[in-house]
Amino acid sequence: MRSARVFFGHLPLAFRLALREMRGGLRGFYIFMLCILLGTAAIAGVNSVARSMTSAIDAQGQEILAGDLRFGLKNRDASVDELAYIKSLGKVQLSTNLRSMVRSGDKSTQALTELKAVDGAYPLYGTFTAEPDQPMQDLLAEKNGTFGAVAQPLLLDRLGVKVGDTILLGDMAMTVRGTIVAEPDALSDGFSFAPRLVVSRDALTRSGLVKIGSLVDNFYRVKLDDPTRGRRDIRKEAEAKFPEAGWSVRGSSNAAPSLSENIERFSEFLTLVGLAALAAGGVGVANAVGAFLDSKRQVIASFKSLGAPGHLIVMIYMIQILAIAAIAILAGLVIGAAITPIAGYFLEGYVPVPRGLNLYPSALGIAALFGLLTTIAFSILPLGRSRLIRATELFRSQSYDGWRMVPLRYYISAAAAFLLIALLAVFSSENRFIALVFLLATAGAFVVLRLVAAGVALIARRAPKVTSPALRLAIGNIHRPGSLTASVVLSLGLGLTLLASLALIEGNLRGNLAGAMAEKAPNFFFVDIQSRDLDRFRSVLATTSPKGEVVEVPMLRGRILAFNGEDVQKRSIDPAARWVLQGDRGITYSQALPTNATLKEGQWWAKDYSGEPLVSFSAQEAGELRLKIGDTVTVNVLGRNITAKIANFRKVEWRSMSINFVMVFSPNTFKGAPHAWLATLTDGHSTTAADGKVMREVTNAFPGITSVRVKDALDVASNIVAQLAVAIRAAASIAIVVSVLVLAGAIAAGNRARIHDAVVLKTLGAKRTMLMRAYLYEYFLLGLSASVFALAAATAAAWYVMIAIMDLPFSFLPGTAASTVILALLVTAGTGLLGTWSILGQKAAPVLREL
Incomplete structure (x- = not known):
């Protein structure tokens, strides 16, 4: 007290x-x-x-969602009762989204597109803008027996067409009547893998693209009659009235959850x-x-x-x-x-x-x-x-x-x-775990850097004498009391470690996307293959790619609702596994264990199994979701809730980019359920021209099949990584700027002692050039020490991120190593010489009087 x-x-x-x-x-x-x-x-x-x-x-939120509420259904339309309930809430607008192939009028070129088919009520909120600026319904309407379409300019460039030309959607000819300028609900639809094409719902129905098992998203947007009514209350009411609807209900207050989450993470x-x-x-x-x-x-x-x-x-x-x-x-x-x-x-x-x-x-x-x-x-x-x-x-x-x-x-x-x-x-x-790991790594780096600085000083102290006076003076400066060693190694080492780590991670990511993953990945994914077309589809591929290997599996879509009867929304989920529960997942069934997976725990079912539904779960995701053998998984498929018991865990090689699923069910689970097929084509000797021929022949023979060239997808991913890396490096460069400031401050703080040394040495006959060489050697040695540590720490950090977190191979990048060393030497030598230049011209008399 x-x-x-x-x-x-x-x-x-x-x-x-x-x-x-x-x-x-x-x-x-x-x-x-x-x-x-x-x-x-x-x-x-x-x-x-x-x-x-x-x-x-x-x-x-209302403009981004284009409604107060959105009811999303996968691969099916709303039932009569479901639609009646939705319409009871207010004005309803229906959009259908799917990926499809679109061709030029002469069938010479084709491209993948994100197709959106809208009815006459679109949009309920916001404004859809096209060029020319005409009412949307006029642009999409049927005129002279032909429907209209509006597209993003990139799609027209890929097809080699312009406004006024004819394109083929399925086998139906359409006229491009404009280009998209602004689409109010683009963000709520999520990431677009391909450029957008907008048509009317009537045109989509006439095209024949939507068939049994087609992967489509139906969005019923609602403009509420009572805007004050709580969105959460409506969602709970809808789920209670239709527990097996399997729809996702989103309100305007949560219009683009994926975008918001990515912004928060970044x-x-x-x-x-x-x-x-x-x-x-x-x-x-x-x-x-x-x-x-x-x-x-x-x-x-x-x-x-x-x-x-x-x-x-x-x-x-x-x-x-x-x-x-x-x-x-x-x-x-x-x-x-x-x-x-x-x-x-x-x-x-x-x-x-x-x-x-x-x-x-x-x-x-x-x-x-x-x-x-x-x-x-x-x-x-x-x-x-x-x-x-x-x-x-x-x-x-x-x-x-x-x-x-x-x-x-x-x-x-x-x-x-x-x-x-x-x-x-x-x-x-x-993500508190990532934050904690980052802080522990930073704290560990500080401790290790301090030890590195002490080690450098110790080595300098015990170094054998050299004949060069400048080098001998530089070595002495490194270990003497009040030296710059600790300041340079601490500040510059941390900034360089951060920058080099990010560069190594980015380089490895892009290298994997363009190298190892591209080599192992199939040439194509083919989606929405109808069962009746499967044999003819195989025949087309056998003709166009005789050396290619074709793999096909049945494909359905399902959303995980519960584990052991507990709603997944009420569970605490590891952030790394949340993607499994977000939206619908591709699922399949199989009598035998997939050839690209290995059984890790449990037993596979017999070929003639006919008991309760069983499911095989990916081992990594099951661990993150804290599941065990014998647990139950409830999945909504085509409006039906199906509960299956986990029979085994599989090790899945996701980075192979072959056909992989989180869940593989026993065949009796979906007996009689309508579905399409998913196939891959792998041909290691194929060329770009050969791939183009495969896509053209498949699209012309089966306009309803969506062909995704994997190399194009990897290029998109690589470009995204590059764009993100620019922003991250810009932020990380602040650490380098701060390191330069710290170095400049340390040099300024030590200039008083250096002035005395320089004056005494010049009085004893030392030349300015010798002192300059001494300081240059000192800064060179300190920069080299900091860069060596930074490279070692950055390599370890990047290795951990690639191997342990991303489950991708890691390789050391000599170019990144060289640039790190060069940057360290430039920063230390340049800043050091600028900071000590005034010392070299200091007059002796005023300083000697104070000694």
């Missing part, structure tokens, strides 16, 4: 002295401020942009990258505080000579540091908030974004907390050491020795600040 009274009793005095001393300006704290500013701005900007997009999605990742930049900047904070206290040693000596207790000195300078940090944090928040409208300008047309400047207090608050806690965490120990210095030591010492031990309470306080940073990062992230 007494110590607390003394502490708070000194607080007003500490404030007065701190504010009075700050009249001298912010000199010595510019690097400090930039480190905190950049990290705070990165976190504030990323979170603000994410909040702006998700809030825009919420605000524009922003969380970039927030962690920003936090890494703050962590790297923390080294600069510690350096700046240490240098600041070194410059204030005369003042501290005066305080102590006048009887000031140690905790009063700590309070004075902590107040100053927090005040300066507050200025940097505020500037970072301003920049972060300003990023939102700038990002909105570039993102407009791709995702919903609000117009103008919008502030998001939660995003800014999290960024401010990160900046404040980082400042405190890295300032406590340098401040604690200041109270241990006696007045006589300060007056006699040329520089402040920052390596003295401090009382235990300072270490505990610093640890508590770091723990708060970790808790804030983990609990503000949806």
Whole structure:
């Protein structure tokens, strides 16, 4: 109690002295401020942009969904009773989405398209815009015996047609009457693998594309008669009235859940990258505080000579540091908030974004907390050491020795600040496991980097003497007290590790997509093959690709509703396995174990099995969903709920890109159920021209079969990875910028001692060129040390991500390694020489007078 009274009793005095001393300006704290500013701005900007997009999605929910509610059904129309219930809610609009092939009028070219067929009520909300700007129903209507269509320009380019030309949908000729400019519900439909083609529902019916087992999505959108009625209440009522409907009911408040979730995930990742930049900047904070206290040693000596207790000195300078940090944090928040409208300008047309400047207090608050806690965490120990210095030591010492031990309470306080940073990062992230792994990896990197710095200094200390004076001086500079070794290795090592890790992961992903996966993957997937066409389909492939291997399996669609009778929506699901439960999954049945899978646990059913429905589950996903042999899975297929017992687990090689399913059922489960077939064609000797011939012959013979060329799909995925990598690298480069600032700050802090050394050496006959070579050798060796660690750590991190998380092969990329080393050398040598250039021209007389 007494110590607390003394502490708070000194607080007003500490404030007065701190504010009075700050009249001298912010000199010595510019690097400090930039480190905190950049990290705070990165976190504030990323979170603000994410909040702006998700809030825009919420605000524009009706337009994005094109309705107040959407009832989605797979592979079937609503029954009479279901449709009557939907119509009782308000005005109804029906759209049908499917993937299909579309051909030019002369059948010479074909392309995959995301087909949307709409009725006359489309859209209930928002505006569909085409070029020419005419009413949609006029563009799609039947005129002179021919229906119209509007398409995205990319589709017309692939077909080699233009507005006014004829295209073939199935075997039906249609006229392209316009191009799509804006489609209100495009985001709610999810990711589009191919360009869009919009036709009328009547045209789709006439085309004959929708057959038994066709993979179609029917969306019944509703404009409620009572807009105030709760969407969740309607959803619960619909599920209670029609428990086996198997429909997905989505409200305007959740118009694009996949997009919102991806935005959140991406922003969380970039927030962690920003936090890494703050962590790297923390080294600069510690350096700046240490240098600041070194410059204030005369003042501290005066305080102590006048009887000031140690905790009063700590309070004075902590107040100053927090005040300066507050200025940097505020500037970072301003920049972060300003990023939102700038990002909105570039993102407009791709995702919903609000117009103008919008502030998001939660995003800014999290960024401010990160900046404040980082400042405190890295300032406590340098401040604690200041109270241990006696007045006589300060007056006699040329520089402040920052390596003295401090009382235990300072270490505990610093640890508590770091723990708060970790808790804030983990609990503000949806995927807490990833956040925790990232933080542990960053903490581990700091510890290892510190050991690396000590090891480099030890090697330099024990290195044999060399004949070159410049190199001998450089080696001495690496291990002498107050050297740059720890600062350079810590800050630059962390930034390079982050950047190199991302580069290795991106390179391996793109390499797998273009290399190993492309080599193992089949040439084509063929979807919606009717049973009656199967033999003729095989004959066409045998003619066009005689050396190709054809594999076909029955294909249905089903949505998992429950495990062991428990609604999956009420279960806590591992984020890695959520995709299994999102929407409908492809399912199949088989008498025998698939050739591309191995049995891991349990027994396969007999060929003539006729008992209760059984299912084989993918072992990896079953583990993530915490399932075991004997559990039951309830799946809705074609409006029927089917419950099957898990008989075994299979190891599935997803990266082979062959036909794989999470669930394979016993054949008796779907006896008599209508379905289509899925097939693959694999021909390792096929060329692009041969693939084009296969697609053309199959499409012309079977207009209803959808042909997906796997190489095209891999190219799309590779382009997406490349685009994401640009954004991620841009965020990660902040860590490199901060590392440069830390390095510049460390050089500036050590310039006082280097000036004395340079003057003495020049007095003894050393030339400026020799000193320049010495500094260059020093920075070269430090940059090389940091890059070697960064490469080792980045390789380990990228290996873990590729092997353990993505289940993909990993290979070391020499180009990335070389660029990492070159970047490290350029950063250290360039920054070092710029920072020490003024030392080389320092006149000897003024310095010698002070010695």
